[in-house]
Amino acid sequence: MSGDARFGLGRKVTLPGPLRLDGGVLLSPVDIAYETYGALAPDGGNAVLVCHALTGDQHVASEHPRTGKPGWWSRMVGPGKPIDTDRFFVICANVLGSCMGSTGPASTNPATGRPWGMGFPVITIRDMVRAQALLLDHLGVARLHAVVGGSMGGMQALSWAATFPDRVTAAVVIASTARHSAQNIAFHEVGRQAVMADPRWNGGDYYAAGDPPTAGLAVARMAAHITYLSEAGLTAKFGRKLQAREAKTFGFDADFQVESYLRHQGISFVDRFDANSYLYITRAMDYFDLAEEHGGLLANAFRASKARFCVVSFDTDWLYPTADSRAIVHALNAAAAPTSFVELSSPFGHDAFLLENPELSRMIGGFLRAGER
Amino acid sequence: MSGDARFGLGRKVTLPGPLRLDGGVLLSPVDIAYETYGALAPDGGNAVLVCHALTGDQHVASEHPRTGKPGWWSRMVGPGKPIDTDRFFVICANVLGSCMGSTGPASTNPATGRPWGMGFPVITIRDMVRAQALLLDHLGVARLHAVVGGSMGGMQALSWAATFPDRVTAAVVIASTARHSAQNIAFHEVGRQAVMADPRWNGGDYYAAGDPPTAGLAVARMAAHITYLSEAGLTAKFGRKLQAREAKTFGFDADFQVESYLRHQGISFVDRFDANSYLYITRAMDYFDLAEEHGGLLANAFRASKARFCVVSFDTDWLYPTADSRAIVHALNAAAAPTSFVELSSPFGHDAFLLENPELSRMIGGFLRAGER
Numbered sequence A, B: 001m002s003g004d005a006r007f008g009l010g011r012k013v014t015l016p017g018p019l020r021l022d023g024g025v026l027l028s029p030v031d032i033a034y035e036t037y038g039a040l041a042p043d044g045g046n047a048v049l050v051c052h053a054l055t056g057d058q059h060v061a062s063e064h065p066r067t068g069k070p071g072w073w074s075r076m077v078g079p080g081k082p083i084d085t086d087r088f089f090v091i092c093a094n095v096l097g098s099c100m101g102s103t104g105p106a107s108t109n110p111a112t113g114r115p116w117g118m119g120f121p122v123i124t125i126r127d128m129v130r131a132q133a134l135l136l137d138h139l140g141v142a143r144l145h146a147v148v149g150g151s152m153g154g155m156q157a158l159s160w161a162a163t164f165p166d167r168v169t170a171a172v173v174i175a176s177t178a179r180h181s182a183q184n185i186a187f188h189e190v191g192r193q194a195v196m197a198d199p200r201w202n203g204g205d206y207y208a209a210g211d212p213p214t215a216g217l218a219v220a221r222m223a224a225h226i227t228y229l230s231e232a233g234l235t236a237k238f239g240r241k242l243q244a245r246e247a248k249t250f251g252f253d254a255d256f257q258v259e260s261y262l263r264h265q266g267i268s269f270v271d272r273f274d275a276n277s278y279l280y281i282t283r284a285m286d287y288f289d290l291a292e293e294h295g296g297l298l299a300n301a302f303r304a305s306k307a308r309f310c311v312v313s314f315d316t317d318w319l320y321p322t323a324d325s326r327a328i329v330h331a332l333n334a335a336a337a338p339t340s341f342v343e344l345s346s347p348f349g350h351d352a353f354l355l356e357n358p359e360l361s362r363m364i365g366g367f368l369r370a371g372e373r
Helices: A125-139 A154-161 A180-195 A199-204 A216-226 A231-236 A257-270 A275-287 A297-304 A322-334 A349-354 A359-372 B127-140 B152-163 B184-198 B199-204 B214-230 B231-237 B257-270 B275-287 B298-302 B322-334 B349-354 B358-370
Strands: A011-014 A030-036 A047-051 A089-093 A146-150 A171-173 A308-312 A338-342 B009-012 B031-037 B047-051 B088-094 B145-151 B170-174 B310-313 B340-343
Touching: A011 B145, A030 A125, A047 A125, A047 A154, A089 A125, A089 A154, A125 A275, A146 A154, A146 A297, A146 A359, A146 B349, A154 A171, A154 A275, A154 A297, A171 A359, A180 A199, A180 A275, A180 B184, A180 B214, A180 B231, A180 B257, A199 A216, A199 A275, A216 A257, A216 A275, A216 A349, A216 B184, A231 B214, A275 B170, A275 B298, A308 A322, A308 A349, A308 A359, A322 A338, A338 A359, A338 B349, B031 B127, B031 B349, B047 B152, B088 B127, B127 B152, B127 B275, B145 B152, B145 B231, B145 B358, B152 B298, B170 B358, B184 B199, B184 B214, B184 B275, B199 B214, B199 B275, B214 B257, B214 B275, B214 B349, B298 B322, B310 B322, B322 B340, B340 B358
Parallel strands: A047 A089, A047 A146, A146 A171, A171 A308, A308 A338, B047 B088, B047 B145, B145 B170, B170 B310, B310 B340
Antiparallel strands: A011 A030, A030 A089, B009 B031, B031 B088
16 A cells, blocks of 8 residues: 555545535635545555544644644644554545635636635535545445534535444534534624725735735634633633733724733634635535534434434533534434534633543544444 | 703713723813603612613613614613613613713714724723713713613623612623633624724724724624524524525525525624724633732622612523623622622524513512612
8 A cells, every 4th residue: 555645644635526516606626625644545445534624624633734834733643642544544625615626616617717815605514425435436435434524514514424324333413513503604704794894805816916814814704703712711721810911901903812822823713714715614614504404304314224323512611512512413413423422621612622632532443443344 | 940951862961070990091172972761859869870781872772873673671671661761761862982972982083083992991890880880970960770781781880880880879790701701802892803804993093084994893793793692592593594485505605594684684783883882892801800909809890889680591591501690699699789680581692682582571670679769
């Protein structure tokens, strides 16, 4: 297997043929940037697909090329880790619509020779999954030992089980939901409006000028970031502590640490993410309603699946609260799918799935090993 | 009393002398726009001060001059209503820093002859209350039968009892808090950054050009508005219902009703509110920490008070949740203040205090009548 150019870090493939999207458009070409870790078993049966969240990327356990930071789930993926690259062939691909090498609004539209911008077609979570399925074909993976994801990654894991029931042996769905709620949509709409309110967004046509709408995107990120944290976590971490000063300044500087932190989150985000990709991926998440795709009954999404499921929520996650996971589990039970479900306790809200959590590690490690032949 | 130009709708007074602000600045002149309803008793003992919230105004029970809508609490204030203008002399004043006639950043700076803009001094909740106390002097009201407010109005009611213990007989504090939490500050900071990210904000100097930062202010309002509603309320009202269409458009129009609703909230807000006022008033709220003003112990704020207190929270309010009210009540109990406390049930989140709620009406009406001599 070694020496096979399809495997390893920093890979990219142009998928064959146009991809028919849920919106009816035939998209071509479709590049997918991805990474693989570990070795694919001769029978191809040890593949684990890790799906990333809204602003994630394929660098699940390798250094991020722009920020120089460790992979976003390097605590979970690696030799001897819960998603053990000594046992499993781990694949992580940048989602369709994103900006880390996979085709998205910043890619070149072959019809014009210029970036797609807002001419890029609106995509869905299922479109992302279909593109991943073509990537698996390319890699020679007929069937996944498991598909694993948190947040939007969990939506992809659910969509995988529903869309390709014959290709999924197990699915791990963490801090996720089967449908975006009105509040979820509302927060995303605020973010999109913040981007679009920035004159430098210019209808999505900002690539040539090299002057992207960083101010609007930073505001969008700040608003979203609040939803990733719990109120209690914010209070514990920041409370009303002042930022490097003894007293309030009676001005509009970042007097409070939480202000300084949020501003930093906004500013650092714009260095690594494309504003139009943010619009398209949030739209895909808002459109996600797995029941709707299956006659309005979520259980129907899982009727053809033979997969085992592991569903995990966090008690302080108010973005996708435990009730959302419970709705998934009810549907899985109704479809008679073998399902493990646990609500973990964490002070860190939605972000908990990305952070050190021994229980989460044990849960995922045990679930994946239990499925080995 | 009738014929007294101090009383009635649409009044305005220039307070005597400069106002010394918490930030150390002497502010002058200070205009306060206000309205009164009902008749002041000969002994001046039937006055009820109603304090408005962040984007509220003095038109508590009269038509809003810009929107033409009924007063924001006309269901609560009027003849025979819980705050009964047949019994009580009701005063409502536009807060310092606002934009409905009271002095704020859009007012003229006498030193320059131009609008203050960001040269306006940062104010506090206590500064607002001090200005209201001067207004009461003007009106001949030595002591309030009650001070009543929801949200930021509740902060003013608390500050009144703490700052002028001899002038407050009773205080009603609804859906409020004694300190802004890290999450509260975070949401406000997003709003401020949205305003400041709008190039038309221009450092706060946009009045002369007549071109205010409406796009940024609309985004700020949208983000804030989500915090005023409950997740369950949003789901009940909007869910994932589409806006006047049969199917998703695979575009970035407001496909979902909740998007259309939020956009409307943002757009209509900018017609009636000044962006700089939004910055200053949110800052005042973020600075609010009543315990901090009293040696770090909230109970100390109430030690000199002889007032009765009525504290009301709503079970779905996640902006100022019941725990915030409970902290107030604990402090009041520690200070041996007579206190009624109830958590009301409502699907409407923080906004519940503005909406029809028979229990709230009974609670406030009964509490105010119980204090009549």
